[in-house]
Amino acid sequence: MSGIRLDGIRVAFPGRLVFDDFSLTIPEGKITCLMGPSACGKTTLLRVLAGLLTPQAGRCTGLPVGPVSMVFQEPRLLPWATVRENIALVLPPHEGERTMVEHLMEELGLAPYAGAYPHQLSGGLKQRVGLARALAFPSPLLLMDEPFLSLDLVLLSKTLRVFHRLWKEQPRTTVLVSHRLEEPLLLADHVVVLGGAPTRPVAFFEHPVPHGVEDMTDPRLLPLEHGIRQALASIEEPRTSGRTSPS
Numbered sequence: 001m002s003g004i005r006l007d008g009i010r011v012a013f014p015g016r017l018v019f020d021d022f023s024l025t026i027p028e029g030k031i032t033c034l035m036g037p038s039a040c041g042k043t044t045l046l047r048v049l050a051g052l053l054t055p056q057a058g059r060c061t062g063l064p065v066g067p068v069s070m071v072f073q074e075p076r077l078l079p080w081a082t083v084r085e086n087i088a089l090v091l092p093p094h095e096g097e098r099t100m101v102e103h104l105m106e107e108l109g110l111a112p113y114a115g116a117y118p119h120q121l122s123g124g125l126k127q128r129v130g131l132a133r134a135l136a137f138p139s140p141l142l143l144m145d146e147p148f149l150s151l152d153l154v155l156l157s158k159t160l161r162v163f164h165r166l167w168k169e170q171p172r173t174t175v176l177v178s179h180r181l182e183e184p185l186l187l188a189d190h191v192v193v194l195g196g197a198p199t200r201p202v203a204f205f206e207h208p209v210p211h212g213v214e215d216m217t218d219p220r221l222l223p224l225e226h227g228i229r230q231a232l233a234s235i236e237e238p239r240t241s242g243r244t245s246p247s
């Protein structure tokens with residue numbers, strides 16, 4: 001399988017060995033959802049993939065050439081720029097810029113707020129601006145750390161569907177961290193459940209419907225949902241073991 005390969009990765013913080021001899025392949029051009037208990041190392045893994053954290057051992061190969069786009073729980077918008085400007089500023093000026101920004105705002109329900117500033121927006125709206133900006137930025141690797149967290153359940157399903165449609169217009173390797181089932185069921189091509197101490201992949205799932213489903217009630221999702229729930233239930237909290245001095 002072509003993609004990003006993490007081989008024998010070790011990451012230790014003082015008093016906490018997060019990864020040791022950790023290996024995982026992230027398929028190219030797909031959405032991989034990372035799940036696992038709190039503090040198991042999901043954000044740490046995104047930081048390794050983004051090149052923000054160098055592991056103490058191991059190799060990361062197959063990273064796409066070019067800039068990385070990161071989306072966080074907190075969208076980190078520029079306070080002095082409007083919604084439209086916050087989205088447009090990641091784009092190199094070219095003819096299609098305006099059309100693309102208007103298209104993203106329209107699809108994500110942001111058009112009525114185009115001239116608003118971040119402090120005038122709710123948490124969910126801010127997150128949607130962050131998503132629009134990530135989709136607008138032409139990076140071959142998209143890393144997302146619980147970017148849908150502020151959305152209520154009704155808005156979540158709708159936003160995931162819209163996000164998926166927009167993502168398919170320009171597919172790129174995407175790694176998405178999530179604690180909820182909606183993201184893996186409605187968005188992901190692959191799901192990796194992390195657990196143990198030190199953390200390792202404990203279960204892999206491929207989405208059963210290659211082109212995605214319309215909503216969470218689709219019965220074809222049941223085996224995946226069951227599998228994820230079972231894998232998560234089998235994991236111990238990471239703090240119970242795996243403590244060590246960094247080396």
Ligand SMILES: Nc1ncnc2c1ncn2[C@@H]1O[C@H](COP(=O)(O)OP(=O)(O)OP(=O)(O)O)[C@@H](O)[C@H]1O
Pocket residue numbers: 013014016018036037038039040041042043044045
């Ligand atoms: N810079 C750091 N210094 C010390 N410890 C750190 C640092 N970054 C992360 N850790 C520790 O590494 C472990 C993994 O943290 P990480 O944020 O990657 O977990 P997570 O799976 O993303 O958690 P959550 O789901 O709660 O966001 C935690 O025990 C955390 O305290």
